[in-house]
Amino acid sequence: MLRTHRLVGGLWCTEKGIDAARAGVTALGTTPGHPVWIEAIVPDTAEQALLVERMHLPRESVDDALKPHHPPLLRELDSHLMAIIHSPEPGHEVHTRKISLFLGKGWLISIVRRELPMLDPLRTALERNPAYYLAAPERILHAILHHMCDVFEERVDEMIDAAEELEERALERAAGDTLKKLQQLRRRTAALTRVVRAQRDVFQALARGGHPLIPRAEEPALRDVANHMLRIYDLLEAVRDGILAAREGHLNAMNTELNVTMRTLTAVATLLLPLSLIAGIFGMNFEGLPLVDRPWGLPVLGGVMALVAIGTWRWLHRKMWL
Numbered sequence: 001m002l003r004t005h006r007l008v009g010g011l012w013c014t015e016k017g018i019d020a021a022r023a024g025v026t027a028l029g030t031t032p033g034h035p036v037w038i039e040a041i042v043p044d045t046a047e048q049a050l051l052v053e054r055m056h057l058p059r060e061s062v063d064d065a066l067k068p069h070h071p072p073l074l075r076e077l078d079s080h081l082m083a084i085i086h087s088p089e090p091g092h093e094v095h096t097r098k099i100s101l102f103l104g105k106g107w108l109i110s111i112v113r114r115e116l117p118m119l120d121p122l123r124t125a126l127e128r129n130p131a132y133y134l135a136a137p138e139r140i141l142h143a144i145l146h147h148m149c150d151v152f153e154e155r156v157d158e159m160i161d162a163a164e165e166l167e168e169r170a171l172e173r174a175a176g177d178t179l180k181k182l183q184q185l186r187r188r189t190a191a192l193t194r195v196v197r198a199q200r201d202v203f204q205a206l207a208r209g210g211h212p213l214i215p216r217a218e219e220p221a222l223r224d225v226a227n228h229m230l231r232i233y234d235l236l237e238a239v240r241d242g243i244l245a246a247r248e249g250h251l252n253a254m255n256t257e258l259n260v261t262m263r264t265l266t267a268v269a270t271l272l273l274p275l276s277l278i279a280g281i282f283g284m285n286f287e288g289l290p291l292v293d294r295p296w297g298l299p300v301l302g303g304v305m306a307l308v309a310i311g312t313w314r315w316l317h318r319k320m321w322l
Helices: 018-030 045-053 059-066 117-127 137-172 178-207 216-282 297-318
Strands: 002-008 011-016 036-041 073-076 080-088 096-104 107-112
Touching: 002 018, 011 018, 018 036, 018 045, 036 045, 036 137, 045 059, 059 080, 059 096, 059 107, 073 178, 080 137, 080 178, 096 137, 096 178, 107 137, 117 137, 137 178, 137 216, 178 216, 216 297
Parallel strands: 036 107
Antiparallel strands: 002 011, 002 036, 073 080, 080 096, 096 107
């Protein structure tokens, strides 16, 4: 599906379908000063042909835009710039969603493999100021990059909160699922760090300036976006440190619980040891054992065992083993 955004009579005009996109491309060529933004959502063969033949996008670039899990990149061509940008989805998924952006003179094309709901709030915000954004497609490019960074930072903040929560849980008690959740969070952090590392280079390349399609007035805004991505990279480092701290706290809590359990078992064994010794001695099948032939022998022996048990318990309690 193609969605074409143009400035008509000072208002934001959005039309769907390949005919609207073809009309926007035609107006772009015949009437200079009428920029257009074309959103391609899972473009079919005919829509891809329009982008390749009328907008002169290289076929390999379109294929890269539709390729799943393609890493971030910046490609500078003669007539346009191509950038692939990623942002994580809500939840605990490791994978990210990508958007491919093509910026030319007076036009911007964005391609996604399926609908990208995270762009809906941005589109609504852009429609409030059509004259500013649709008059210069590079401003829409900057707005998309900035919005993707904001979404990325929201997800990373959620990961920081999750790491802190797991660290608190690990310090309170060694829950059985804590280590599993830490491993899941660690895998997601590692995956996002690889994406951010590549995307950071893309943003820094855009921020360096010198691109004929990006006016110098927009370069400070792009530098801000590049700095934003650097902060996200630093936040991911903080997430990784939090995971390591939570994992160490979890292992320490497990060792502490194990030590307490072993101490308790040792104290119980120590309490039963003299009783077992007494019972073993008087349980031997020999004649002449004291108290064996006396009717009051069993109560006396029971009392002695009780006194030994109480004395041993008090000694263990004084040593803070029980």
